[in-house]
Amino acid sequence: MNTSVQQAIAALPVPREWLWEVVVRPRRRTLGIEVAPDGGVLFAVPADADPVAVADAVRSRLPRLALEVRRRQRRPDEPVKELVGGTSFAYLGRRHRLKLVPRGEGRRVRLHRGWLELPRPETVSQGALWIAEWYTACGRRWLSARIPSLASRVGVPLGPVEVCDLGRHWGARAQDASIKVHWALMQLPSALVDLVLVHELCHARAAGHGAAFRREVRLVLPDADERERWFADEEPNLWRGAIREVPFSGHHGH
Known part of the structure; x- marks a missing residue:
């Protein structure tokens, strides 16, 4: 776990209710952000990630990221159909x-x-x-x-x-x-x-x-x-x- 990157992200105005984690993926060259169906956020970083650069990148994406997290957290139940005529x-x-x-x-x-x-x-x-x-x-x-x-x-x-x-x-x-x-x-x-x-x-x-x-x-x-x-x-x-x-x-x- 890249604790310095985690600390850099934690210092940002990330909403307290978010569930997020940082994972190191050696094959990555840049920051990757994944939002799970339940709204959880995964920050995937290279092994040699610069905490300051990662924090700057996350800060620039926070508005769009917040919209996506909110959308997924509000996701309605999966549609269910009845197999009857007219459906x-x-x-x-x-x-x-x-x-x-x-x-x-x-x-x-x-x-x-x-x-x-x-x-x-x-x-x-x-x-x-x-x-x-x-x-x-x-x-x-x-x-x-x-x-x-x-x-x-x-x-x-x-x-x-x-x-x-x-x-x-x-x-x-x-x-x-x-x-x-x-x-x-x-x-x-x-x-x-x-x-x-x-x-x-x-x-x-x-x-x-x-x-x-x-x-x-x-x-x-x-x-x-x-x-x-x-x-x-x-x-x-x-x-x-x-x-x-x-x-x-x-x-x-x-």
């Missing part, structure tokens, strides 16, 4: 009502005439899984077509793109240039999915989330600030698969 599901920003249809050979979850059709599953858990798999498959196709042009604009090589459940994370980039994206993002308008993709692609050019990284993002998306505010409003409403365990009725939608 709303979004795909790329457009809302579609659920329609339960009879099971049959070759039947699958699909968008059809404005409805999201779900072959009647045996359990609600199975139905939620089928819908998540549908988002995953649609996302894989859509992103594979979308991301090459964004990677070209960022100016970085592109590895494989995987769509999966990332828990509390929306995107991740690995050392091999592969990118993972949470399937739930496919509920968002394309402009916000692009924001997440550009965010991950720009990590190939700048580590952390400091000024250099933000500059890279804004070179590709000049309206990134506006998109980030929009994303902050939309993100708490994203359905991640939570369902209310109610027995199926005869309601099929219409």
Whole structure:
């Protein structure tokens, strides 16, 4: 633990109620700040970090950091859906009502005439899984077509793109240039999915989330600030698969 860095941060006007810690990551060259889903703050520093420089960097980011901590601490409960006819599901920003249809050979979850059709599953858990798999498959196709042009604009090589459940994370980039994206993002308008993709692609050019990284993002998306505010409003409403365990009725939608 870099105690001098910790003391330097503690001397700043950091709100008393914040839960924060400093960790030393030898591979880092600059300060990294991570905000956990519950609002906890992690300051990741290089082994040879200068306490004064770190304190100056944290001080300059405190206003934006305070907004993010407050937003996460106020985060509403994760959305829960009932798999009954008429329940709303979004795909790329457009809302579609659920329609339960009879099971049959070759039947699958699909968008059809404005409805999201779900072959009647045996359990609600199975139905939620089928819908998540549908988002995953649609996302894989859509992103594979979308991301090459964004990677070209960022100016970085592109590895494989995987769509999966990332828990509390929306995107991740690995050392091999592969990118993972949470399937739930496919509920968002394309402009916000692009924001997440550009965010991950720009990590190939700048580590952390400091000024250099933000500059890279804004070179590709000049309206990134506006998109980030929009994303902050939309993100708490994203359905991640939570369902209310109610027995199926005869309601099929219409």
